[in-house]
Amino acid sequence: MNFSRRAFLAGAGAQLLPAAEPIIDIHQHTNYSGRTDEQLIAHQRRMGVTKTVLLPAGRMYGLEANAGGNDTVLALSKRLPGEYVFFANELPDIPETRSEISKYIKLGGIGIGESKFQVPVDSEHIVKLATIAQDFGVPVLLHFQHGKYNTGYERFHTILARFPKVNFIGHAQTFWANIDKNQSKAPTVLYPNSKVTQGGLTDRYLSDYPNMYADTSAGSGLNALLRDEDHAREFIKRHQDKMLYGSDCNDVDGHGEKCSGAQDIAAIRRLAPDEKAVRKILHDNAARVLKIRG
Numbered sequence: 001m002n003f004s005r006r007a008f009l010a011g012a013g014a015q016l017l018p019a020a021e022p023i024i025d026i027h028q029h030t031n032y033s034g035r036t037d038e039q040l041i042a043h044q045r046r047m048g049v050t051k052t053v054l055l056p057a058g059r060m061y062g063l064e065a066n067a068g069g070n071d072t073v074l075a076l077s078k079r080l081p082g083e084y085v086f087f088a089n090e091l092p093d094i095p096e097t098r099s100e101i102s103k104y105i106k107l108g109g110i111g112i113g114e115s116k117f118q119v120p121v122d123s124e125h126i127v128k129l130a131t132i133a134q135d136f137g138v139p140v141l142l143h144f145q146h147g148k149y150n151t152g153y154e155r156f157h158t159i160l161a162r163f164p165k166v167n168f169i170g171h172a173q174t175f176w177a178n179i180d181k182n183q184s185k186a187p188t189v190l191y192p193n194s195k196v197t198q199g200g201l202t203d204r205y206l207s208d209y210p211n212m213y214a215d216t217s218a219g220s221g222l223n224a225l226l227r228d229e230d231h232a233r234e235f236i237k238r239h240q241d242k243m244l245y246g247s248d249c250n251d252v253d254g255h256g257e258k259c260s261g262a263q264d265i266a267a268i269r270r271l272a273p274d275e276k277a278v279r280k281i282l283h284d285n286a287a288r289v290l291k292i293r294g
Contacts, residue, residue: 021279022050024286025261027114027141027171027217027246029055030068030076037076039252044083046254047247047262051292052084055114055141058091059100063116063143065250070104077108085292087111087141092125098132105136110290113141114171116149121156130163139167139289141215144174146187153178154201160209167289169244170202171215176224178202179235191223196231203235206242213289214239216268216281217246222260225267232271240277244286 025044030037044052054073057063073086088104090097092115101112112133119125121144133140144150153174160168173190177183180192181199205212215221225232236243245268247261255262265282272278286292 021282023048023245023265023282024051024053024290024292025049025247026053026169026244026286026290027055027215027248028052029057029063029065029248029250030072032067033065033250035250035252037079040076041080041083043249043252043254043259047259047265049247050083053111053246053286053290053292054084054086056087056089056104058089058117060091061117063114070100070109074104074107085110085290087113089113089115092117092119092129097125097128101129101132102136105138109138110292111139111141111169113139113169114143115140116143116145116172118149119151121150121152122158126150126159127162130159130166130168133166134163139169139213141169141171142175143172144170145172146174146190154184157205157209160205160212164211167211167213169213169215169289170205171217171221171246171248173220175202175214176220179224179231191220193223193227196228198231198234203239206239212242213285214243215246215248216243216264217248217261219260221246221248222264222267225264225271229271232267233273236268236271236277236281237273240272240280241285243281244289245282 056070056073057067077084077086086109088101088109090100129140142150144153177192178201181197183200249259249261251258253259268281269278
């Protein structure tokens, strides 16, 4: 067999290269806008994600994205247990909420969400979710969107205070717009592009409540990082122990301008104060808060 010394050294060198840093993506969906499991798997691998948290829909609405339900995230996690874990979800305002969520947590679910339903943040329905989370010792991921989902964000502190042992992960437009102190003057502007005035509601929740965390995903999270990069650098430095990387993108590319998840990774790496902070946001915080190994 002809095997040159140069080829041997090149192959040996490749084997000695350090493995890519692990990335936990806390926010993806099965059947997202019709994307297949195979496309999702390829997408996540292309982004460099080593562990993905699948967030199911409840029995209705599909999270406005035709996302798959509890059975679909369980199936993919069983198929590729080294790469996928899952949350459990159900509508919070129906009699079956507790039984359905409990069923899938007992089957291996590590959290509740994405909870994206038309209820007030301080309603009995959110209290129900928080109580289930407390009973099982798992976090809750909430989609905050003014006038539509988990409304009344300014009152969410009552839930944070009432359930100090439950970790809540905030996500979406109203959560991220409220890094700005002036957002309260224009709550219907969901993707603001102005310079940020420090001291917004989200900033205060992250600072004042040990059980409040931030999901960087989607266009809302990316916009929060890019709209005012000077502010973003200080925000990341201040909250580097509270931020968890998520993608929540429905493309099939996994890279480039079409993929907000890939752009989010690049922004975190560029804006974080050091490699230690990058590692926290892309992996370590999620591993700790969600109790993920690997």
